[in-house]
Amino acid sequence: MTKILFITVGGSHPPVVTSINTLQPDRIIFICSDDTDTSRGSKSQIIGQDKPCEVRNKDGSIERFPNIPTMLGLGERFKEDRDLVLIRDPDDLSECYRKISDCVLNIKKDIINAEIMADYTGSTKTMSVGLAMVAMDYQISMYVTSTSRKNLIRVEEGELTEKASTTPVVVERIIKQLIPIFLKEYNYQAAISQLKHPLQSMELQPDLKRHIRDLHTYCNAFDAWDRFDHRTAWARLQPYMKQPNIQLYGLFLKKVIASRGQLDIGFDTSDGVSGHGYEVVEDLLLNADRRASQQRYDDAVGRLYRAIELLEQIRLFKNYGILTGDVDVLKLPESLQDEYEKMRSSRNHKIMISLFQSYELLSKLGEDPLGKLFVLHRGEIQNSLEVRNNSLLAHGFEPVNESRYRAFYNVIGSFIQEGIRSVIPSKSKSSAMQFPQSL
Numbered sequence: 001m002t003k004i005l006f007i008t009v010g011g012s013h014p015p016v017v018t019s020i021n022t023l024q025p026d027r028i029i030f031i032c033s034d035d036t037d038t039s040r041g042s043k044s045q046i047i048g049q050d051k052p053c054e055v056r057n058k059d060g061s062i063e064r065f066p067n068i069p070t071m072l073g074l075g076e077r078f079k080e081d082r083d084l085v086l087i088r089d090p091d092d093l094s095e096c097y098r099k100i101s102d103c104v105l106n107i108k109k110d111i112i113n114a115e116i117m118a119d120y121t122g123s124t125k126t127m128s129v130g131l132a133m134v135a136m137d138y139q140i141s142m143y144v145t146s147t148s149r150k151n152l153i154r155v156e157e158g159e160l161t162e163k164a165s166t167t168p169v170v171v172e173r174i175i176k177q178l179i180p181i182f183l184k185e186y187n188y189q190a191a192i193s194q195l196k197h198p199l200q201s202m203e204l205q206p207d208l209k210r211h212i213r214d215l216h217t218y219c220n221a222f223d224a225w226d227r228f229d230h231r232t233a234w235a236r237l238q239p240y241m242k243q244p245n246i247q248l249y250g251l252f253l254k255k256v257i258a259s260r261g262q263l264d265i266g267f268d269t270s271d272g273v274s275g276h277g278y279e280v281v282e283d284l285l286l287n288a289d290r291r292a293s294q295q296r297y298d299d300a301v302g303r304l305y306r307a308i309e310l311l312e313q314i315r316l317f318k319n320y321g322i323l324t325g326d327v328d329v330l331k332l333p334e335s336l337q338d339e340y341e342k343m344r345s346s347r348n349h350k351i352m353i354s355l356f357q358s359y360e361l362l363s364k365l366g367e368d369p370l371g372k373l374f375v376l377h378r379g380e381i382q383n384s385l386e387v388r389n390n391s392l393l394a395h396g397f398e399p400v401n402e403s404r405y406r407a408f409y410n411v412i413g414s415f416i417q418e419g420i421r422s423v424i425p426s427k428s429k430s431s432a433m434q435f436p437q438s439l
Contacts, residue, residue, distance in 0.1 A: 001114070002111055003024070003025045003114075003115045003117065004026065004117070005020065005023055005025035006031060006100065006117070006131060006134075007019055007020070007029070007122070009032045009122050009123055010042055011042060011045075012122065013053040016030075016119075016121075017071065019119040019161045022161040023161060027077065029085060029103060030043075033090035033124065034086035034088050044067070045067060046069060047084070053068065085099050087099060090126060090127050092126065096129070096130025097133055097134060117141050118131050118134070118140050119143040120144065121145040121146065135166075136169065139170075142166055143161050143162065143163055145160065145162075146159060146160065170198060171202070171208060174194050174195065174197070174198065175215070179439075183436065186222075186437075188220075188222055191219045192219050192220060195215055195216040196216070199216065218246070220236055225253065226287065226290065230256055234250070237253065245439070248433060249435075249436070251273070251431060257269055258275065258279070259275065259280040260280040262314060263317060263323075275428070275431065278311065278423070279432065280314075281307050283432070284304075284310065285413065285432075286432060288300045288307065288413070289434065292405060292409070297400040297405040300400075300405055301393075301408055302388070302394070304409065304412045304413055307412075309358075311419055311420070312355065315368070315370050326351065327340055340361075356382070363375050370419050373422055377411070377415050383411075387405075
């Protein structure tokens with residue numbers, strides 16, 4: 001593995017030499033301040049002629065030395081056009097960060113599995129901060145060359161290169177800066193990826209490791225739930241059910257599991273808890289809302305379509321024992337049996353009814369409240385469903401933008417919510433709640 005050291009260079013060469021001798025890199029990238037006059041700026045320490053490096057002794061005398069690559073005998077290992085990062089304005093943080101990060105990215109692209117290190121001891125404060133920021137962002141090991149400080153101006157003799165402890169800073173940034181952003185976006189995969197890093201590559205104190213593991217488990221649970229993997233989500237949330245901030249979500253999830261099991265034959269509902277029975281529809285509505293918040297409007301429309309379909313499927317099965325994919329005519333009123341028998345397929349000998357046919361059947365079953373509600377909104381529902389039918393995820397090619405989605409939701413989403421209220425017992429309360437945007 002090629003070891004590459006990025007090191008900032010100031011007006012004193014001993015710390016630079018100490019760092020290179022200690023770390024023994026295969027290649028060194030010197031980060032220097034630039035100046036048209038080679039005798040000025042820290043680049044003179046690297047490419048200056050004769051003896052540009054100097055040490056001022058305590059007695060006031062000055063010792064002069066050749067430039068650092070010559071002093072270290074780097075020879076062909078140092079190439080000026082490749083290994084010198086020149087900063088025009090050493091107090092411009094944006095320039096420092098940009099030029100250093102560009103160099104890091106080029107190395108990562110050209111040299112696979114390079115071990116990159118950074119020593120930020122020398123040069124201006126801004127150049128050191130720039131290198132440290134790049135090292136943090138690209139997960140580069142950091143070093144500092146120092147000694148017991150008596151001189152606050154510079155590092156003196158007796159310096160030692162040590163690895164800088166960045167773990168607390170990295171973890172703090174992940175937990176308090178990055179994770180809240182991802183949770184607000186319901187971007188659990190990004191949160192999981194960030195939380196994996198300290199767990200897999202850092203030595204952590206037990207309490208901190210436990211905290212990060214808990215956050216990782218929470219994010220994995222909601223990620224699984226977001227993908228309708230309800231069983232996996234429950235397995236991950238169950239150990240935390242004594243925590244009030246998790247308990248309410250777990251209770252709703254248990255009701256979703258039971259609700260889903262009404263139609264999903266073979267689905268394990270052993271951990272389910274009976275609710276009003278339409279929780280899986282509410283779960284889809286919340287999922288659609290999350291997709292819309294991510295501006296994934298085609299996906300949101302697809303979930304709303306499935307929700308309005310699932311609503312009638314649960315209603316027909318829960319109250320009348322009728323499956324829309326295989327209607328048993330004997331469970332229909334006698335007055336409707338001949339009408340639906342004519343729909344039997346000659347291919348598979350089943351009676352299969354569509355979304356609209358299912359709602360029309362509900363409207364024919366006496367005083368069914370969902371059927372009556374459908375009759376009131378039939379026209380606007382039919383018109384709104386054209387948005388879904390014309391989308392790329394259904395039968396067309398027309399993208400769903402925000403305005404189309406909002407119009408679609410105002411009809412379909414509102415109908416689903418009103419439909420659920422119309423069929424659940426008056427004493428029942430919905431326990432549905434949107435995923436947390438902070439933990």
